[in-house]
Amino acid sequence: MGQIDTNREQWGSRLGFILAAMGSAVGLGNIWRFSYVTGENGGAAFLLIYFFFIIFIGIPIVMAEFTIGKRAQSDVVGSFEEIAPGKPWVIAGFMGVASAFIILSFYGVIAGWTVRYFIHYLTGGITVENDAQYVDVFLNFITNPLQPLLWQFLFMALTIGIVYVGVKKGIEKTNKILMPLLAILVIILAGYSLTLGGASDALSFLFTPDWSKLSDPNVYLAALGQAFFSLSLGMGALITYGSYLSKKEKLPGAAASVAALDTVFALIAGLMIFPAVFAFGIQPDEGPGLVFIALPSIFDNMAYGTLFGGVFFFLLAVAALSSSVSLLEVAVAYFIRKFNWTRQKTTIIIGGIIFIIGVPSSLSQGNWSHITFFGASILDSMDFIASNILLPLGGLLIALFVGWGWKKSDALEASDFGDTLLGNSWIFILRYFAPIAIFIVFLASIGVF
């Protein structure tokens, strides 16, 4: 324990850190996953629970992760060893590394699909005779055994390339330019989509809750999993990014801005996708293909749609890249320290292994679709295990660690809250509210109540 590695990298600026953390949070989770999970769970009631979890569980745990990383200045496993040597809290660190592996393995698959769609639009768009054929185009592509693997490989190679170059040069620079561009484009597309004729159905789907849904425990588990996935919680990313902060940076503002931006992004993505879903008669509970079916319909109908489609899928792929980079960095930072390998060697080996772990997820959309667990494909099962089980469980441990495992005054000081009302409320949430709420959601989802 104890030694601060003076060769560790650091962010170039506070803005660089915030943008990188935002880059990690904003990704496929906000657009691809948010829209289909919202669609599957009935819309408004799910959204309500989701917002509640973001505010009362998500933001406090974002703060907890930043605080742990910044204080320990180490990777996700090393951070727990540094602050609480010899204690079992380090399990949370190992769970973070495991989650990063699993999530990145299937994240690369979906991101590969977005790169493919970008190329579709770059080369003239998707030609169909009627909207229903967007489903065929999508299914033909994802069920092909080889094609999606090539795009997944390409995407993983890009991720590896950025992490290979290093935190400041690779990760910080890409985020600064492309994040704001994606935000502008999503707003334009949402504005257009709302004119398509499905707006009132979409708005009532998103904002008029069907209260009976509140009695379904699976909606709570889905909302919790989505909150963790979207905020990059429980996967070590925010601890790792926090560890590249110099000790003088202030955390609470950063945590709040990351969570706010992430949530606004998801909401606007919802306003972009659901009006089109209703206008073109797509089922909201279509599943993981939702955006790949709904968005082409939008582009097909708008002026300069091919151009918009190209730019959109390009920026979505970039948003996915700034997220995938944060996941790979979690594992790479850990193995660099563990094995004393160079960053370059570690990145290639670990990135390669994660690509290979992702191959069955890709094949599960076609040739391997007969392999299922509780009725779910390999890809969906990976997502379920990581997002709905490992992440909340990791978050539970992190909350308990900062709430109970760390001396309160030390945690308050390291968080930059100090002994304030806000700081004490934060500790209260981490001690009682977040762990109990997560625990109850778990119990309810396995049918205890």
Ligand code: VAL
């Ligand atoms: N939080 C990101 C996303 O929403 C990743 C890292 C899971 O896409």
